[in-house]
Amino acid sequence: MKPEKILYVDDEAIALKYFERLVGPLAPVLTANSVDEGRAVLSVHGADIAVLVCDQRMPGERGNELLRHARTHYPHIVRMLTTAYSEIGEAIDAINTGEIYRYIAKPWELESLRSDLKNALELSALRSERDELVRDKMLAQQARLVSGRLSSLLVIGAGADPAAYERALFRFAQAALWVGAQEPAVDWHRWDHADLQQAEARRGAGVALQVRSWLERFGARQDDAHALAQLAAVLGAEVRDGVLHLARTEPCTALLTAPAGGPASAHDCAWLAWQLWTQGRFGLHSAGEGWMVAPAKDEPLPKDWLADAMERLGSLA
Structure with missing residues (x-):
């Protein structure tokens, strides 16, 4: 109002x-x-x-x-x-x-007073309309920022594992949707379009380097227990009864939700790298008040899953 x-x-x-x-x-x-x-x-x-x-x-x-x-x-x-x-x-x-x-x-002077206040009210109304337009623009740009980041991660994944990158990114996007990824903070007073695009491009290059580093660190893939143990060690989580229990889901969404323009940390990139390393064989599932990572069914990927994920993640932003 x-x-x-x-x-x-x-x-x-x-x-x-x-x-x-x-x-x-x-x-x-x-x-x-x-x-x-x-x-x-x-x-x-x-x-x-x-x-x-x-x-x-x-x-x-x-x-x-x-x-x-x-x-x-x-x-x-x-x-x-x-x-x-x-x-x-x-x-x-x-x-x-x-x-x-x-x-x-x-x-x-009565008429002057009323005239001045009427002008002030009209100015306030114009400012409100302007602010609404700016908010709409910001929300649209934030939605595009999330979609752009997901697109960038798909390209990074293709370079890391051409055989299974799409399934890994599907699991990554699915987890972000389930836990409710929040919009990335953007200081619109600081960034114009070109500068933000440049910063995000450099951020993507940094993510690619971090993912490569994690894949080298994880080493050769073995069985599911070994894979879950690797992720548990990185995230400080616990494996019980063949599944990994997560108390915090920020590691699953940080690459999409971190503030605009800043570099991605190694920890932020671990979940994506692990999904690529395991070729998307594990999914995130709700477990009571928390979440668990467990083997997922080997089913065909939904048609147009990427477009759907972009649209839904954008609406969350």
Whole structure:
């Protein structure tokens, strides 16, 4: 729901009542009589507040302190300062430092006040629409990032074991879907498209090197017990009754969910390398409140499993 309320902060009770009566027809009004009370109102109703109007001269902290607080913690709120003509210099300073959108001079002129607040509400609505578009874009890009990583892992797998890489990647994707892989964190203020693609490409090259190193470390494949023992040693897990019991599933999803741009650690690559080493012969299954790794049925891979996995993992992001 879009924010639509106006918060007015002033230590004068008459000013609070007058403001609420004048502005109430434009939007719901919340009031507070101090900077501390204003912070308390923001902590409860911050997501619903579109515009914050604050008097400058109040006992204790001044209004611009609350506006600065709102700028840091509630950047979506359009901030305005109301002040007497004699304090215009402070208002101008607040504008220049980015604390407020504009100031409203006291004493108020009714039509000017309503016009300024109407403009502020319209600006808030535009910001909300912009933020929604940005969020949609971010979610779409995060979905593409997960899909791109899975594609990259398929290529890495083909280079490591041309005979069985697809089954291994199927088991890898299946495990990530079952445990509910979360979206990778992306600092969109830091990354533009080209830089992120470059970072992810370098990350993929690092994964390929780590996978090769793990395959060499695992050595020659023997029986199922030996394979499970190798994985247990890497993940710090326990093998009981011919299956490996996992308390944590992060190792199964880290290659898809790690923050964007950073390198993949050797530990992050162990699960994929092990699936390639065992040629996808083991699957992840739920076991009560935990998970277990056990031999999987040797069945044909579902048609279009990769496209399905990309779509479903993208929807999780």
